Amino acid sequence: MISQFFILSSKGDPLIYKDFRGDSGGRDVAELFYRKLTGLPGDESPVVMHHEGRHFIHIRHSGLYLVVTTSENVSPFGLLELLSRLSTLLGDYCGSLGEGTISRNVALVYELLDEVLDYGYVQTTSTEMLRNFIQTEAVVSKPFSLFDLSSVGLFGAETQQSKVAPSSAASRPVLSSRSDQSQKNEVFLDVVERLSVLLASNGSLLKVDVQGEIRLKSFLPSGSEMRIGLTEEFCVGKSELRGYGPGIRVDEVSFHSSVNLDEFESHRILRLQPPQGELTVMRYQLSDDLPSPLPFRLFPSVQWDRGSGRLQVYLKLRCDLPLKSQALNVRLHLPLPRGVISLSQELSSPEQKAELAEGALRWDLPRVQGGSQLSGLFQMDVPRTPGPPSHGLSTSAPPLGLGPASLSFELPRHTCSGLQVRFLRLSFRPCGNANPHKWVRHLSHSDAYVIRI
C-alpha cells in the first residue's frame, strides 16, 4: 500500500502532496525525490528508487511527475497501473493533464485522491462509482482555442494542422456534473498505431513491429450501449483465416475487461457500455508481416573524401503509401560525425527545410504525398580524425558517427495493419438530446523508424 502520493512539475515544483499513512517523513520528501532523480547516475533506472526505507515509484506524463512512495515490497506492475489510471482520471476530470490544469483544480484533485485511495489502499478508480462522490467542478481556463494544439494523440483532430473543430472539444472535462443540456453528446473513437521499423544498410528489413490501440473518449451519459464493428476479415494469430484474400491479421489482441465479446467471434463486433471518460477498448500487436508496404524507404548515398574531409550525403526518400494518402510532419534525423559545423544543402522542393542541430541533420518535410520521391543533397566538412591512412575519395565505409537515420511522421487516415472500424452504433436511452456526434479516426505514427546507413 501507498504511503504518500505527490505530483511534481517538470522542474520539480510540488503541485500536489498527499500523505496517506503518516509514517514516512513530510513534505520534504518531494524535494528529496527530485534531487535524487536528477542526481542519479546514467545507468541506474529512475523508475524505482530507494531511500531510507522508502521506495519511490513514478511515471512521467505530460511533463509531470506522478510519484508514489511505499515502504512495503509491493507489485511494481500494480503501482504503475495505478499511476497511469490516476493520470487518465485526472485528465478526465480536469480536461487534460498538465501543470496549468492541475494548479487550477487543486481542490478537485484532492477530492479525487480522497475517494480513490483510503489509507493508502485503492478503493476504486471507476468513474461510475466516483461520480457519486465528487462534488467539485473543474475549472476550465479559457474557451476553446482552435489553435490549441498538442500531441498526436489528440482526439478528434485529423492532424495538428487541422482547423476543423472538434480539435479541442475533446479536451474539455468529461465528468463535469453540470447538466448542461446544450452540451453536445459526443464520442471519439481513435484507432492509433505505432510503427517501429528497423532497416539494415542494404535495405533489408530487420524488424517491423506495430502496436495498436483502439481508444474511446466518451462524453455520453453512462448506460448507453455502444457497438463497434471491426473489419470482418480481422484475424488473430497465424492460423486463423477468414473471408477471402489475405485478410487483416494481428498476432495478439487484448480487450478491456468491460468489453462484451459475444459477437466478436462471429461478426467482429465489440459491445460495451462505456463509462464517461477515456478508455482503451482494445490493444493489439503485429510483427514481421505487414500487409502493406512500408511507408518510407530511404536510399542514401555517401561519398567521403578522407583526405580533404569532404562528406557528401545524398538522401533519396521514397514514399510507398497509396497515391491518395499522404504523410505529415515528416522529419528525418541523421546524426553526423563529431565536429561538423556547417552544412550546405540542395533540396528538391521549396517547402522542405533542413538544418544542423545538435550534431545532427534535421530535414523537415511537412507533407509527403503517396508515391512521391524527395531528395536532398548535403555537403559538409568532417574534421580529420585519426584512422587508417587516407586513400582519397572512397565510398566504402561511412565515417564514424554518421548514425542511423530515424524518421518520425504521422499517417492520417491510415492504419499499417489494415484494421478499420466499420461502424460505431449507439443504442441510446433517449433523454431528449440531439443525436450524439461520433468521431472516428484512424491514425498511424512512427514510434522508432530507423534506417541504417
Added chain:
Amino acid sequence: MPYLGSEDVVKELKKALCNPHIQADRLRYRNVIQRVIRMSKLDQWGQAEVLNFLLRYQPRSEEELFDILNLLDSFLKSGSPGVVMGATKLFLILAKKFPHVQTDVLVRVKGPLLAACSSESRELCFVALCHVRQILHSLPGHFSSHYKKFFCSYSEPHYIKLQKVEVLCELVNDENVQQVLEELRGYCTDVSADFAQAAIFAIGSIARTYTDQCVQILTELLGLRQEHITTVVVQTFRDLVWLCPQCTEAVCQALPGCEENIQDSEGKQALIWLLGVHGERIPNAPYVLEDFVENVKSETFPAVKMELLTASLRLFLSRPAECQDMLGRLLYYCIEEEKDMAVRDRGLFYYRLLLVGIDEVKRILYSPKSDPTLGLLEDPAERPVNSWASDFNTLVPVYGKSRWATISKCQGAERCGPELPQTSSFAASGPLIPEENKERVQEVPDSGALMLVPNLQLTADYFEKTWLSLKVAHQQVLPWQGEFHPDTLQMALQVVNIQTIAMSRAGARPWKAYLSAQDDTGCLFLTELLLKPENSEMQISVKQNETRTETLNSFISVLETVIGTIEEIKS
C-alpha cells in the same frame, strides 16, 4: 480493508481470513476460499488483492490445486498487467511441486510480458524487462525466438537500453546468434560511449560460447581506432583469453597497433597483462612494453606500474635478450625513484627474486595462462523457478538481487543496537565464502516470514543457563561427509544472523558447536551441532524458549539450508 467490490465479498473474505473457527476447519476454509475466487464483481484492484491473499493458502490435495488453477485461469488473460502478474506469481507458488505447470504458466505469460516490453510507458517497459531477465535465469531459451523485440531503439532512455542488451546476451542461441551479434555490433559504434562499451562487454560475454564470431567482430572494432572502443575491447580480450584459451592466437594477431589508442588505466592494465602473459606470440611485445617503460615516470596510475613490472618480468623469462635492458631500467626506477610504496615493494621483491636465481623466478611466476573452469563458476547456474517465484511481481527483480539484499540489510540494521567488539577467539578471518555463495545463503531467510535479528549479543553464561533450563524442542540428523572448515560455517551462519557462541576446533573429535538466534518477536533459538566421531552425520538439537511450532520449523529449514550449502561448497 481495501474496497473489494461489494458487501458479500468483504464478508466472505473476512470469514476466511479473520474467523479462527473457519481457519481451523479445513473444509470450511476451503469452501470459503472457493467462493471468494468465484466472485466476479471485483475490479482489477480487488482481483490483485485477492490474488495476494491467496498466496497464503495451501491447497490440501493435488486435485484441489488444479481446481483452483482452473478457476483462476481467466485472471491470466486479464487486461490489467497487475492482475496478470499477480496471477502468474500465485500459479508459480501454488504449483511449486509441479515444474511442468510452472513452465506452462511462464509460456502463457510470455505474450503479456512482451506486450509490456514494447509498451509506450517507459516505466512499464523497464519493469517488464527486469522480470524477463528473472525468467531467463531459469529458462534461458524462453524468449529466444522473440529476440527482435529486444532490439534497442534510438530514442529509448539509457537504462532501458542497458536492460535490453543484457536480455539479448542471455537469450542468444544457435539460431539467433548471427542477428543478435550484428545488432550488437551496430550498437558498438553508438554515439554514447557508455552504451557502446556496454555493447562490447555484451559481445564479450556471448563470446564465451560463440568465440570465433565474436573475436572477429571485436577485431574489426579495433580497426576503428576509437579510444573508448579500443580500451574496452582489450579488456574483453583479456577476460576472454583467460576463459577460452582457444582464441589466444586470434587475439594475439589483433593486438599490435592498439597501444596507440589506449589512455585509461583499465585498458592499459589489460594490454600490459596480455603482452606479459602471451608475449611470445606477439612479435613486437617487447617494444610496446619498452614504450611503456620509457614513459613510466609520467605514468599516473600505480596499478598500471604494478602490472608493468609483472609483465616485464614474465616477458623477460620468455624473451630474455630483448627485455633485459628494459627490465633493468624499470626495476631501477621503481626501487630508486618511485614514490608509491606498493610499486616499490614489488620492484624490490622482483629484484631480490632475480638475485636468487632464474629457476626460482620461473617457479614463482609460473601461473596458468587460462582457466576455463572459471567460466563455469562465474556463469550463474540455472536457478530453479522456485528460488525466485516468491520475488516475482515484487520490487526485488527491479532492484536486482544484490541491491535488494543491501536494502533489506539496511532496513534490518536500523533496528538493532551497537555492535560488541568481537572476541579474539572468533576473529573474523576474511571473506572465506565467495560472493555468489553468500548470495545463495542469503536467499534463505524468506521461509515462512522468519526474521532473525542480526547482531544478537548473547553471552556464553546466559546461553549456558538458558540451554540447561530448556528441553529439546527438535532433534534431527543430517548426513555429512568428511572434513570442513569451521570458519566457513561460522561465516555462513553469520550471514543468516545466527550467532556462534562456541565452536570446536577443526578436527576435534567429537566436533561440537553451539549457536543462538532470535527472531523479531523475541523468541530464542538455541542450537547444538554435534558431529559424530565417524564424521558420517551431524546431529542438530534445537531448543526454543517459547513453543511456536511454525517459527521453529522455519528456523530448522534455515539451518538445514545453510548446512546444505556448506556441504555443496565443500564438495
